[in-house]
Amino acid sequence: MTQLSPLTRKLSAFVALSPADLSTLARFDQRRRTFLCGHQLVHEGQRNASAFVLSDGWVCSYKILPDGERQIVDFQIPGDFLGLRSILFRTSDHTVEAITRIQASEVLAADIFDAFENAPRLATAVLWAASRDEAMVVEHLVNLGRRPADVRMAHFLLELATRLHLVGVGDRTGFTCPLTQYHLADALGLTAVHVNRVLRLLREAGLVTFQKGRVTFNDFNGLVALAGFDTGYLDQDGPLLR
Amino acid sequence: MTQLSPLTRKLSAFVALSPADLSTLARFDQRRRTFLCGHQLVHEGQRNASAFVLSDGWVCSYKILPDGERQIVDFQIPGDFLGLRSILFRTSDHTVEAITRIQASEVLAADIFDAFENAPRLATAVLWAASRDEAMVVEHLVNLGRRPADVRMAHFLLELATRLHLVGVGDRTGFTCPLTQYHLADALGLTAVHVNRVLRLLREAGLVTFQKGRVTFNDFNGLVALAGFDTGYLDQDGPLLR
DNA sequence: CGAACCTTTGAGCGTCCTCAACCTGCGTGG
DNA sequence: CCACGCAGGTTGAGGACGCTCAAAGGTTCG
Numbered sequence: 001m002t003q004l005s006p007l008t009r010k011l012s013a014f015v016a017l018s019p020a021d022l023s024t025l026a027r028f029d030q031r032r033r034t035f036l037c038g039h040q041l042v043h044e045g046q047r048n049a050s051a052f053v054l055s056d057g058w059v060c061s062y063k064i065l066p067d068g069e070r071q072i073v074d075f076q077i078p079g080d081f082l083g084l085r086s087i088l089f090r091t092s093d094h095t096v097e098a099i100t101r102i103q104a105s106e107v108l109a110a111d112i113f114d115a116f117e118n119a120p121r122l123a124t125a126v127l128w129a130a131s132r133d134e135a136m137v138v139e140h141l142v143n144l145g146r147r148p149a150d151v152r153m154a155h156f157l158l159e160l161a162t163r164l165h166l167v168g169v170g171d172r173t174g175f176t177c178p179l180t181q182y183h184l185a186d187a188l189g190l191t192a193v194h195v196n197r198v199l200r201l202l203r204e205a206g207l208v209t210f211q212k213g214r215v216t217f218n219d220f221n222g223l224v225a226l227a228g229f230d231t232g233y234l235d236q237d238g239p240l241l242r
Numbered sequence: 243m244t245q246l247s248p249l250t251r252k253l254s255a256f257v258a259l260s261p262a263d264l265s266t267l268a269r270f271d272q273r274r275r276t277f278l279c280g281h282q283l284v285h286e287g288q289r290n291a292s293a294f295v296l297s298d299g300w301v302c303s304y305k306i307l308p309d310g311e312r313q314i315v316d317f318q319i320p321g322d323f324l325g326l327r328s329i330l331f332r333t334s335d336h337t338v339e340a341i342t343r344i345q346a347s348e349v350l351a352a353d354i355f356d357a358f359e360n361a362p363r364l365a366t367a368v369l370w371a372a373s374r375d376e377a378m379v380v381e382h383l384v385n386l387g388r389r390p391a392d393v394r395m396a397h398f399l400l401e402l403a404t405r406l407h408l409v410g411v412g413d414r415t416g417f418t419c420p421l422t423q424y425h426l427a428d429a430l431g432l433t434a435v436h437v438n439r440v441l442r443l444l445r446e447a448g449l450v451t452f453q454k455g456r457v458t459f460n461d462f463n464g465l466v467a468l469a470g471f472d473t474g475y476l477d478q479d480g481p482l483l484r
Numbered sequence: 485c486g487a488a489c490c491t492t493t494g495a496g497c498g499t500c501c502t503c504a505a506c507c508t509g510c511g512t513g514g
Numbered sequence: 515c516c517a518c519g520c521a522g523g524t525t526g527a528g529g530a531c532g533c534t535c536a537a538a539g540g541t542t543c544g
Contacts, residue, residue, distance in 0.1 A: 045474070063380070063381075063384050065384070065388055065389070065470060066470035067470075069388045070388075071383065071384040071387040071388045073380050073383060073384070085373050085376050085377065086373070086377075087373075088366065088369055088370045088373050089370075089373065089377075089477045090477060090479065091474060091477075093377050093380070093381075093474060093475040093477075094380065113362070116358055116362075116365070117362075120355070120358075120359075123358070124330065127330055128330045128331075130372075131327050131328070131329075131330050131331065134327050134376050134379065135327065135328075135331075135335050137376065137379055137380060137383060138305070138315050138335070138336065138379060139305075139335075140383060141313065141315060141379060141382060141383045141386060142305050142307070142313040142315070144383060144386040144387045144431065145313045145386045145430075145431030146307055146311045146312075146313045146431060147307070188387075189386065189387030189388060228307060228308040228309075232287070232333060232335060233335040235331045235332060235333075235335075237332065
């Protein structure tokens with residue numbers, strides 16, 4: 001099981017892939033390259049940007065506002081596609097940047113379209129992954145629109161834990177996490193100062209601890225209750241197509 | 243031009259469709275039905291939900307939180323797909339509800355997959371439409387995360403005007419709009435009371451007037467400047483594939 | 485003609501922001 | 515080896531934006 005790439009592992013949780021599908025999928029991950037922390041794989045306004053599959057490390061995608069403020073739209077972890085949405089756009093509407101040193105493989109639009117023609121099951125799985133990414137953005141939007149800061153933070157950490165679990169990282173006790181409080185602030189629509197206070201509150205309430213690059217769940221069920229967290233939108237109750 | 247359906251009109255702005263594509267596309271709009279205001283075409287938790295193409299009227303899609311609060315994720319106008327994202331999901335993660343009396347046609351998953359096999363150009367256009375929808379959700383997220391209430395409102399109204407324009411409704415002077423201040427509040431993450439105050443501010447500043455079911459732009463350029471509005475993410479600079 | 489829904493306005497309050505200072509750990513260079 | 519710079523984290527004080535609660539007027543539709 002540890003042999004499987006994170007992407008294979010994730011897609012297999014949704015669709016049972018044939019050996020042929022698996023070999024087509026393996027081609028997505030052929031041109032694997034290493035990028036340094038801070039490298040921008042795609043930048044806002046770039047024309048004919050590529051897509052990638054992330055195999056190791058953490059990435060974030062964000063937009064910059066006219067006043068220089070940043071809103072992080074999503075974080076990507078191993079097994080996630082990068083820049084898939086904009087593959088049909090003339091210019092990219094967002095930036096994709098490595099948070100850690102990462103490994104990623106470029107995926108050409110042709111690879112995707114080829115899969116649609118020759119591996120419909122795999123294509124379905126890719127569409128499912130894209131739909132799931134969008135569902136996460138939607139849930140993130142709900143988070144920003146209607147939840148107070150502490151609940152927002154709780155929900156965010158639980159989603160991250162759930163996503164990581166699906167690709168075999170971390171467990172109910174916690175996970176290692178390279179994000180800074182600035183990352184959290186820019187993702188959650190808060191200031192870094194307020195993020196710090198919220199984290200203190202959650203820690204003092206005995207729910208989670210976010211320190212020294214590690215998230216520790218001190219009371220997982222309590223956190224789920226606070227966040228009103230329901231994994232439904234992640235749609236990972238086991239393979240749909242067998 | 244008025245003969246074209248809104249969907250055809252929208253997709254044609256991106257891809258030049260062949261007569262064969264157009265006839266396949268026409269099949270999406272065969273089972274046209276009328277639904278009353280308030281009807282839920284899809285509801286949260288529904289299993290094996292359908293997708294639709296909206297040909298007339300306005301629709302909103304939203305999620306309800308445990309405490310009963312509502313977050314509207316997006317509004318759909320003629321030419322938009324409804325529930326496309328969840329077509330691969332076991333259960334729908336959101337509700338789709340008519341705001342006015344509407345006309346919409348059910349699109350079966352099979353229709354979509356059939357298009358992928360037999361009308362690759364059309365399939366590309368559908369994927370583009372889905373990507374554009376996602377880009378709008380992302381911009382909405384940025385709106386909630388990083389913009390103050392007045393700018394948020396200004397940006398929202400401008401996006402709506404731009405989308406309507408693409409399907410042939412309204413112009414730079416304004417458009418008719420069936421939304422209530424409660425709809426605006428639930429979309430923008432504000433309360434209806436505050437929405438009312440913000441609308442008054444914008445009106446008194448001579449920028450927009452939102453009254454009696456009509457949005458009137460009193461100073462379009464001023465509003466664009468306030469919102470920092472850039473249509474880039476809507477990707478509608480004319481056909482990409484000819 | 486009444487009821488439900490929508491809009492409008494006021495007063496007071498709380499969450500989250502701003503500004504500011506200080507601390508820690510770490511890498512770099514003198 | 516220490517000096518320094520810098521990124522990240524922590525805490526306090528004060529203020530603003532948007533919320534809550536409340537009430538009343540307008541509009542639409544059965």
